[in-house]
Structure formats: structure tokens, C-alpha cells
Amino acid sequence: MERYQPCCKEEEEFLRNYNPGQFPSIAVTVDAVIFGISRDSAENYRKLDKQSLKVLLVKRTDYPYKDYYSLPGGFVLEGETFEESLQRTLENKTGLKNAYSEQLYTFDGVHRDPRMRVISCSYISLLDTRKARIKDAVWVELEEVSKLAMAFDHSFLIAEAVKRLRGKLQYTDIVFHMMPEEFTISELQSVYEIILGEKLLAAAFRRTIANKLEDTGKMTSNAGHRPSRIFRYKGREC
Amino acid sequence: MERYQPCCKEEEEFLRNYNPGQFPSIAVTVDAVIFGISRDSAENYRKLDKQSLKVLLVKRTDYPYKDYYSLPGGFVLEGETFEESLQRTLENKTGLKNAYSEQLYTFDGVHRDPRMRVISCSYISLLDTRKARIKDAVWVELEEVSKLAMAFDHSFLIAEAVKRLRGKLQYTDIVFHMMPEEFTISELQSVYEIILGEKLLAAAFRRTIANKLEDTGKMTSNAGHRPSRIFRYKGREC
DNA sequence: TATTGTTATTAACAAATTGATAATAACAGG
């Protein structure tokens, strides 16, 4: 947006004398639900039952909710956009500078935080776990989250994020943000299955996804079974 | 959310002495993109080309952006949730207490407002125009919006809202919030057409929508042509 | 009363998309 220009002396005066204190001020945090698919080791890489959808959590070191788990995030600083704030924590925890992110929802409960009125603008971030270098944070399986002591309303927040992720999987190409540049259709299918939590039929899956993919000409090798074609996402920059 | 309980004396102390001023405070507005379909008169009620998608706008009376058009909305007050703030403006401008609303997006540009840092949590509201009693606001046709001088980033905000509305029309039952209790399939189709901005084929439309509807047994009458069955939405409370 | 204009509703059929199962292909290792 271009910089605002006052229309006249009077407005200039108005703005100069404006008292920001007349409206309640609210602290704002940006919290990130960072999703990754664990691919622990090379051997397990293609074994669906060894993989799972995970979220990145940090353990709080201060009050309130000391020692509880929470989403990575923090207060929006002076003159900082939400995206900037988000990228700051993202880089801090994962070492990644440009993971795909989108705004999820702004949580506004009056007593979310016992200190003061704090609203949380939450984001979903998707990344290829193998590119991330995690620091001061842990990957937690989705099913484990409900077993942990979670700070604030972050447990609910994660649940909402999962719903959104599952929904968007169906009608967007969002999944490719969690994939490496090149992958096989089976790998892609397993990512869908892990996120949706259900098995898909291979024949139908291939048919519908095929037109979004581009053959690299390469094949997997040394697998003890028929090798697989390797594809890349055909869509826009990813 | 239940009220937070400090875990120990130390935390109690911490909270008592907490200084909220250490983090930047941001003013928050809630702005509503209120959609309605104009059905100006009884005669035009079923004539598609006489109807259009409209948004409710107000003319600003103060600086900044004095005399510009803007979305109805305002600052979130002390201890007020976004929904409460929204309902306040909604009732104020339309007389309606419970129009369907959902959060759209939180706009966070640092210089959105020349007075100070103000973020806008925006909502989409859908209503049946015939139930609304508009006060201090005007219905503006969507195409006219771009011709008006709009305050802040509200022009962009409206564009985003329209995208969301069109998208959600396809995979949710959101449309019924703009319909009266009882309606004909042709009326429903015309609402889809107005929002999407394109004609739909009647046969296909009926087929796909039919299973969401329940026949009231009533018919339209006195129309000069074959009368129409009157339906209601079968889904959950609406 | 038969005809005309108009909108509603159903029918009918082709085209495209899905669901589901089976067949075939390609590899490593014995």
C-alpha cells in the first residue's frame, strides 16, 4: 500500500495530535503450526507405517505455562509484519528461510493468556523435514499432542490447523510444499495417506494426480523390486 | 477455555508483577464484509438480470480517509471478543442480531492506518437482504466498489472476501445463509449465478442441489407460467 | 376453447470421472 497522504492542513493537524491511547491496545503473537512428515531414515523413507504427521513444538521455559509445550511463535515486534515475525521464529527453530506458510486464524479469546489480552494470529507452515535443522524444538506426532500438557489454547489451535490442512489437500496443490523437488508417485501418495489418515487406491490416485506431474526421466534404483519413475511438480514455482 | 490457574506462589507473584508494557501494543479493528443479494422489488425478485451481489459500506465522517467509503467495523473494545465487536456493528448497521459470519483474514500491514499500528481482523457476513433494516450505510454493487474512493486497504479486503465467498460456495452450504427459509430451486440457482457471475445449466444444478433440499409441499402461484415447487434447506440449523 | 409465451421439471444420452480389481512389468536375490 502506498503511503497515506493527508488531504489538507486540517487532517495533518488531526494526525499530529492523535492520541493512540484512546483505544484499547492488545498484544499480538504470531504462532506457527509447523507440519512435517517424518522420514526418519533412508530405509523407512518409503514405508508408510513408519511415517507420521508431526508438528513442531517447543517447551516453555517461563511463566505462564512454564514447562508446558507450546507452538513456536512470539510477540509481534514494533513495526513488524506478521510474516516477518513468523519467518523470524521459523528460521530460529528450523533454520529454514522460506517455508511455505499461510494464515490460519486469529484467536481472540479474552482470557487466552493470564498476563493480559493477547490475541494469536496463527499460521500453518509446511516443510520438507529433511531440509529442516531443528533447534530448541521437537517434532511431535499428531496423536501424541493430546497426551501432552499444552500451553494456552494451542491444543485446539493445532486441531483446527489439521482440519484446514486436510481440507486444502483436497482442492489445492499445497501438498507439494512438503515434498522434495523430485519424488515418486508412491511417495506422494503416502504423504496424502499420512495426512488424511486413510489408505488411498493407487490406480485412482495416479490417474488424478498425474496431470500435475512432469516426468524427470529418472528412475529409482536398487530397490529389490520394480523401479519407480521420478516426477516433479509441474505447477507454478513451489 | 477454563480460567488459568497459577501453579505455585512463584507464578502467582510473576503474574502480579507482570508489566504488559514490555511488548508493543497494537490497536485492533474488526471489519465486516457484509454481503447481500439485492432483490429490490417483488417484481424483480426472480429476474436475475435485475439482481446483483452487494456489499454494505459506510461513508467515513472523520479523519483519516474522511468522506471515503469503508467497511462497517470499529475498534475492539476492552474485554470484547471479535465476535462481540462484530455483532455490535452488524446490529448497528443492519438491525440483525445473528447474521452468519466467519472470519476471513487478519490484515497486518504496518501502515494500513496513518494514525498508528492498526490491524484489521476481517469477517464475512451473509444475510438475506430483505430481513435487514439498513441504517447509516448503503448497499453497493460489487462492480461499483472499484469506482469508489475506498478507505484503508478495504478495496483489497473486499476483493479477497469475494474470492473466499466464491470458493466456499462450491464446497459448503454457505449459500443458504443468504436465502429465506423457503425458496424455489430457480431462486437458489440465481443466487449462485449472481455470486459466481456466470450462468449455470438448470438440469445439472437441480440434480446436484436436490439432495440438500426438502420439499415443503407448497407451490408458487399466479406467475403466468408453470408454478414452482417451494423447498427448504434440509441441513443443520441455518 | 385453442393458442401463445413463459418458466419449471424431467428425460435421455453422451462424455467424463471415479471405484475397484486384475493383469502385467521390472527389479534383487536365491
Place this chain on the structure above:
DNA sequence: CCTGTTATTATCAATTTGTTAATAACAATA
């Protein structure tokens, strides 16, 4: 060459769409 395993294609039924045409029901009017 046979076995176990995963990849990929083929096949066919079932379902859903796109499209056009037929039929129905009314008011007004000839």
C-alpha cells in the same frame, strides 16, 4: 529361472457431469 515385492497399466462397472430436448403447468389472449 523362480520368488517376493512394488510399480504401472488395463479393464470394466458405477457414478457423476454436460448437454439438449421433451414435457408440464400456468396466465393471458385470440
